[in-house]
Amino acid sequence: MKKQRRQPYRRRKRKASLYNYLVILMILVILLTFLLAAKWYFQKPDDPVSSPAGTSQIKLNNLASPNAVLVRLNSDGTGEIMAQRNAAERIYPASLTKIMTAILAIENIDDMGQRLEVPYDFFPYLYEMDASMAGFEPGETATAEALVYGIILESGAECCLALADLIAGSEEAFTGLMNDKAEELGMTDTHFSNTTGLHDTNHYTTVSDLAVLLEYALKNPEFRKIFTSSYYTVEPTNMHPDGFTMQSTLFENLGDQNIKGGRILGGKTGYTDEAGLCLASLAEVNEEEYILITAHAAGSHETEQYHINDALTTYGQLEK
Incomplete structure (x- = not known):
């Protein structure tokens, strides 16, 4: 039992x-x-990659911008990726689109001093879309150079459409040139639907592709001069007899801030509700040049400028 x-x-x-x-x-x-x-x-692959020998690893995963790529520009004009975060993810580029618009305008206009009229007909649409403007009035006559400065410094949509009309006859035709250029440069995940960056679901790119574009554009002396300018004074026109001065949106937001061991040389800001705060910038640190593309940071024109903060944070990591 x-x-x-x-x-x-x-x-x-x-x-x-x-x-x-x-x-x-x-x-x-x-x-x-x-x-x-x-x-x-x-x-994971989109987190910061190892920096070249002799430099510390760059961290991007603490930025407000979920998409970012940092590139060092070599003396031979080529670029070397230092760090990246979700660089191959599709984004809406907002006004970073205008980098392409500006470089194509420069390449397709023989005389930047020629004067042209900013047409009346597209202003109602731009007002309706609340597009950013450089300050030119309907029917105003200005030089092509002034309009390209308006594109980069003040993100002027009226300048984009006026130059597109001059070069290609319409914005639609000019957009075809933009897509052709993107293909030529190897921007493999980019499609442009307009010259301004106004939101369109079929208007997209990646920060990686935008880095390729900016690296190319900076090789053009005229583009570099405009991209790195803090202001430009427009000569007297039929609408502004005393002329007027345009300010860089980047330098306006940057204010007195800068980076130790170097400085931010220039850039292009961008914003739409869908794209968030975006920035393409050029900086010199320790006598070397770098470009940084960031996108989709939360906020707006009325909030803290997180894309500017991200640029200062990232370039600051390059200090020796």
Whole structure:
């Protein structure tokens, strides 16, 4: 009788031991899965990549901008990626679009001193879309150079459309030139639907592609001069007999801030509700030049300028 009582007890004990082993095994599997997931998260491809020898690793995962790429410009004109974050993810470029508009205008106009009229007909549309303007009035006559400055410094949509009309006859035709140029440059995940960056679901790019574009554009001396200007004074016109001065939106937001061991040389800001705060900038740190493209930071023109903060944070990591 005693043996008959002990046998069920032993079976229960063996079952309890097996159950404990299974629980421990499950805990170990869960812990291992968690550790592997954490390793993947902190070392995924779009996180900062190793910097060249002699420099510290650049961190981008603490930025307000979820999409970013930092490129060092070499003396031979090529670029070297220093760090990237979600660089291949599609974004809406907002007014960073105008980098393409400006470089194409420069390349397709023989005489930047020629004067042209800013047409009346597209102003109602731009007013309706609340597009950013450089300050030119309907029917105003200004030089092509002044209009390109208006594109980069003040993000002037009226300047984009006036130059598109001059070069290609319409914004639609000019947009075709933009897409052709993007293909030529190897911007493999970019499509332009307009010259201004006003929101369109079929108007997209990546920060990686925008870095390719800016690297190319900066090789043009005229573009570089405009991109790095803090202001430009428009000569007297039929609408502004005393002329007027345009200010760079980047330098206006930057104010007295800058980076130790260098300085931000120039840039182009951008914003729409869908694109968030965007910035393409050029900086010199430790006698070397870098470009940084950031996109989709939260905020607006009325909030703290998180894209400017991100530029200061990122370039600041390059200090020796």
